Amino acid sequence: xxxxxxxxxxxxxxxxxxxxxxxxxxxxxxxxxxxxxxxxxxxxxxxxxxxxxxxxxxxxxxxxxxxxxxxxxxxxxxxxxxxxxxxxxxxxxxxxxxxxxxxxxxxxxxxxxxxxxxxxxxxxxxxxxxxxxxxxxxxxxxxxxxxxxxxxxxxxxxxxxxxxxxxxxxxxxxxxxxxxxxxxxxxxxxxxxxxxxxxxxxxxxxxxxxxxxxxxxxxxxxxxxxxxxxxxxxxxxxxxxxxxxxxxxxxxxxxxxxxxxxxxxxxxxxxxxxxxxxxxxxxxxxxxxxxxxxxxxxxxxxxxxxxxxxxxxxxxxxxxxxxxxxxxxxxxxxxxxxxxxxxxxxxxxxxxxxxxxxxxxxxxxxxxxxxxxxxxxxxxxxxxxxxxxxxxxxxxxxxxxxxxxxxxxxxxxxxxxxxxxxxxxxxxxxxxxxxxxxxxxxxxxxxxxxxxxxxxxxxxxxxxxxxxxxxxxxxxxxxxx
Ligand code: 2HG
Ligand code: ZN
Numbered sequence: 001x002x003x004x005x006x007x008x009x010x011x012x013x014x015x016x017x018x019x020x021x022x023x024x025x026x027x028x029x030x031x032x033x034x035x036x037x038x039x040x041x042x043x044x045x046x047x048x049x050x051x052x053x054x055x056x057x058x059x060x061x062x063x064x065x066x067x068x069x070x071x072x073x074x075x076x077x078x079x080x081x082x083x084x085x086x087x088x089x090x091x092x093x094x095x096x097x098x099x100x101x102x103x104x105x106x107x108x109x110x111x112x113x114x115x116x117x118x119x120x121x122x123x124x125x126x127x128x129x130x131x132x133x134x135x136x137x138x139x140x141x142x143x144x145x146x147x148x149x150x151x152x153x154x155x156x157x158x159x160x161x162x163x164x165x166x167x168x169x170x171x172x173x174x175x176x177x178x179x180x181x182x183x184x185x186x187x188x189x190x191x192x193x194x195x196x197x198x199x200x201x202x203x204x205x206x207x208x209x210x211x212x213x214x215x216x217x218x219x220x221x222x223x224x225x226x227x228x229x230x231x232x233x234x235x236x237x238x239x240x241x242x243x244x245x246x247x248x249x250x251x252x253x254x255x256x257x258x259x260x261x262x263x264x265x266x267x268x269x270x271x272x273x274x275x276x277x278x279x280x281x282x283x284x285x286x287x288x289x290x291x292x293x294x295x296x297x298x299x300x301x302x303x304x305x306x307x308x309x310x311x312x313x314x315x316x317x318x319x320x321x322x323x324x325x326x327x328x329x330x331x332x333x334x335x336x337x338x339x340x341x342x343x344x345x346x347x348x349x350x351x352x353x354x355x356x357x358x359x360x361x362x363x364x365x366x367x368x369x370x371x372x373x374x375x376x377x378x379x380x381x382x383x384x385x386x387x388x389x390x391x392x393x394x395x396x397x398x399x400x401x402x403x404x405x406x407x408x409x410x411x412x413x414x415x416x417x418x419x420x421x422x423x424x425x426x427x428x429x430x431x432x433x434x435x436x437x438x439x440x441x442x443x444x445x446x447x448x449x450x451x452x453x454x455x456x457x458x459x460x461x462x463x464x465x466x467x468x469x470x471x472x473x474x475x476x477x478x479x480x481x
Contacts, residue, residue: 008049008072008093008094009028009049009050009072009096010070013066013067013070013072014026014028014050016066017050017052017063017066020054020059020062020063020066021052021053021054021055021059021063022055022059024053025052025053025054025055025059025102026050026051026052026053027050027051027052027053028050028051032051033048033050033051033097035080036048036051036077036080036097036099037088037089037097038088039080039082039085039087039088040080040081040082040147041083041347043085043411043441044085044088044440044441045088045091046075046088046089046090046091046095047089047090047091047092047093048075048089048093048095048096048097049072049093049094049095049096050096050097051096051097051098051099052096052097052098052099053098053099053101053102054098054100054102054103055102055103056103056119057103057119057177057179057185057216057217060098060100060103060179060214060216061179061183061184061185061216062183063096063098064098064179064180064181064182064183064214065182065183065184066183067096067470068181068182068183068468068470071468071470072094072095072096072470073094073095073096073469073470073471073472073473074095074096074097074098074181074214074470074471074472075087075088075089075095075096075097075098075210075472075473076098076100076151076152076155076210076214076215076471076472077097077098077099077100077152078099078100078101078120078121078148078149078150078151078152078153078155079101079123079144079147079148079149079152080147081144081147081148081152082152082156082436082437082439083354083356083436083437083439083441084433084436084437084438084439084440084441084442085439085440085441085475086152086155086156086209086210086437086438086439086440086472086475086476087152087210088440090440090473090474095473098214099121100119100120100121100149100151100152100214100216101121101149102121103119103120103121103151103216103217104119104121104122104123104126105118105119105122106118106119106122106126106127106130107119107217109130109131109134109136109222110191111134111135111136113191114136114221114222114223114224115174115191115219115220115221115222116130116131116136116138116219116220116222117175117189117191117217117218117219117220118130118150118217118218118219118220119150119216119217120149120150120151120154120214120215120216120217120218121149121150121151122149122150123145123146123147123148123149123150124138124140124141124142124144124145124146124148124149124150124153125145125146127150127220128140128141128145131222131225132225135225136222136223136224136225137222137223137224137225137226138172138220138222138223139162139165139166139172139222139223139258140153140158140160140162140166140169140172140220141160141161141162141259142158142159142160142161143160143161143339143340143341143342143343144343145160150215150218150220151214151215151216153169154169154173154176154205154206154215154218155205155206155207155208155209155210155215156169156207156209156435156436156437157169157170157206157207157435157437158435159389159392159394159434159435160389160435161259161261161339161389162258162259163389163391163392163394163435164257164258164259164260164389164391164392165255165257165258165259165295166223168435169206170203170206170207171221172220172221173202173206173218173219173220173221174190174191174192174193174219174220174221175188175189175190175191175202175217175218175219176188176189176201176202176205176206176215176217176218176219177189177215177216177217177218178205178213178214178215178216179213179214179216180212180213180465181212181213181465181466181468181470181471185216186201186205186213188201188202189217189218189219190219191219204461207437208476209437209438209439209472209475209476210471210472210475211462211466211471211472211475211476211477212461212462212465212466212471213465213471214471223297224297225297226258226295226296226297227296227297227298227299228295228296228298228299228300228301228302228303228304229258229293229294229295229303229332230293230294230295230303230304230306230307230325230326231291231292231293231294231325231326231331231332231335231336232291232292232293232307232311232323232324232325232326232335233281233282233289233290233291233323233324233335233338234289234290234291234292234311234314234320234322234323235282235284235286235288235289235320235321235322235323236286236287236288236289236290236319236320236321237286237287237288237321238287238288238365238368239262239288239364239365239368239390240365241288241319241320242262242288242290242390243361243364243365243390244314244317244319245290245292245310245314245319245320246260246290246361246390246391248310248313248314248319249292249294249310252306252309252310253294253306256294256295256296256303256306257292257293257294257391258293258294258295259291259292259293259391260290260291260292260293260389260390260391261290261291261292261339261387261388261389261390261391262288262289262290262386262387262388262389262390262395263288263289263290263291263338263339263342263387264287264288264384264385264386264387265285265286265287265288265289266383266384266385267342267345267346267385267386267387267398268280268285268289268338268387269285270342270345270346270348270349270385270400271338271341271342271345272338273345274344274345274348274349275337275341275344275345275348277337278334278337278338278341280338281324281331281334281335282322282323282324283322284322286321286322290390291335291336291338291339292307294306294307304325307325308325311323339387342385342387342396346385346398346400349383349400349401350400350401350403350405350407350410351400351401351407351408351410351411352385352398352399352400352401353398353399353410353411353413353414353417353418354396354398354436355371355395355396355397355398355399355418355421355422355425355432356394356396356433356434356435356436357394357395357397357421357422357425357430357431357432357433357434358392358393358394358395358425358430358431358434358435359393359395359425359428359429359430359431360393360428360429360430361390361391361393363393363428363429363430364390364393364395366428367395367397367424367425367428367430368386368395368397370424371384371397371420371421371424371425372384372386374420374421374424375399375417375420375421378416378417378420379399379402379410379413379417380402381402381403381405382399382400382401382402382417383399383400383401383402383403384397384399385398385399385400386398389435392434393430393434394434394435397421399417399421415444418432418442418445422445426449431449432445432449433445437476438475438476439475439476440474440475443474443475443476443477443478444478446476446477446478447478455477458477459477459480462477
């Protein structure tokens with residue numbers, strides 16, 4: 001039994017690919033390919049004619065060129081951490097999955113330009129560590145950073161925990177290198193802050209979810225490494241209080257806020273109970289929590305003073321009922337673990353329907369209230385477990401199956417549940433996809449949300465760059481007609 005099908009992958013192509021990719025570079029046996037054909041949550045399952053693991057840009061380009069020549073579609077994949085099935089092939093078995101993980105060199109760190117030039121297959125964590133080793137900081141942080149790779153992070157324009165201060169991935173990219181659907185390399189690896197020379201192609205590829213090209217390298221903007229960091233976990237009554245607390249920090253020293261994260265009580269309880277070594281460091285559970293982090297490249301204790309001043313006032317005003325400040329790096333890591341394990345805890349709690357949405361900050365409390373009651377009416381017993389980047393207006397309005405319910409039956413209602421939530425998002429002027437992308441999960445929403453001229457322009461761009469529809473078919477753009 002083998003997933004390798006000579007009919008779908010002609011012998012001539014197999015030997016050409018083996019030559020280009022070298023030993024271990026082409027996987028065709030089910031036991032080798034299985035991990036690349038399903039997403040990390042086990043929600044999407046696809047088939048492929050094979051999995052290619054190029055070791056460098058040239059290998060990737062030649063692989064894509066050969067595929068184009070033989071009419072084989074390609075599906076780019078990095079760390080396989082997509083929340084929307086963006087890196088899982090369809091079930092036709094026609095596509096070749098191209099995995100970037102072997103392209104994992106940090107090419108250069110430039111301490112004058114404060115830039116990092118890097119291969120697409122470096123994990124975000126490894127890139128952060130390399131920057132720290134050079135005395136600098138890559139200010140992009142997402143919960144899956146240990147596995148997520150730079151190529152996927154840029155292809156989805158990931159946001160994460162530090163967007164509130166440094167922007168999304170897009171804002172950090174100076175240069176980009178990508179392989180086009182015909183196998184040509186688009187070299188935009190320029191370290192320039194000013195470069196108005198035609199269309200900003202790198203910005204077009206960032207966030208295009210592998211539908212236009214495979215990102216193989218990038219030049220990222222680094223920041224000075226913070227010398228002082230203050231992190232606090234605060235108990236708050238609800239999102240309204242969380243927003244007032246955000247405003248309190250922003251009104252005193254907006255540039256000090258590095259992260260401002262919201263966690264609902266239920267979601268935190270799932271972490272405390274389902275993740276080992278993740279106890280709540282507060283005396284009592286609360287209906288909601290905020291993790292706030294301040295950072296500065298200056299040393300001294302100014303930030304501690306700022307944190308204490310704002311939290312002290314917030315206590316007086318009744319915005320915060322309890323708070324604990326990290327006294328060591330280990331404690332800070334423990335606080336972040338409580339935030340970053342939310343996805344994993346929800347996975348362990350059963351099946352969940354994810355809504356990665358954004359609304360204007362002012363609309364967050366109304367959104368959470370209305371979506372909570374709409375979902376509870378729709379599915380009695382549903383566990384409403386929102387959390388997320390409240391400082392960016394980005395809430396992961398996640399819904400966990402009722403306790404003891406049939407997970408498959410719950411999941412079968414995912415469109416109904418997502419549509420209920422996004423109808424409210426829409427009324428409040430928000431977006432149905434804030435930072436995870438559209439992938440295959442949400443492409444059906446595109447005509448309603450981005451129809452008319454907007455979708456038409458997107459389709460024309462796709463047709464211009466990938467006329468044969470060979471790049472990540474079935475993702476982001478819905479099938480025409
Ligand atoms: C996070 O913020 C990630 O931790 C995952 O974006 C969100 O699991 C999710 O829905
Ligand atoms: Zn997130």
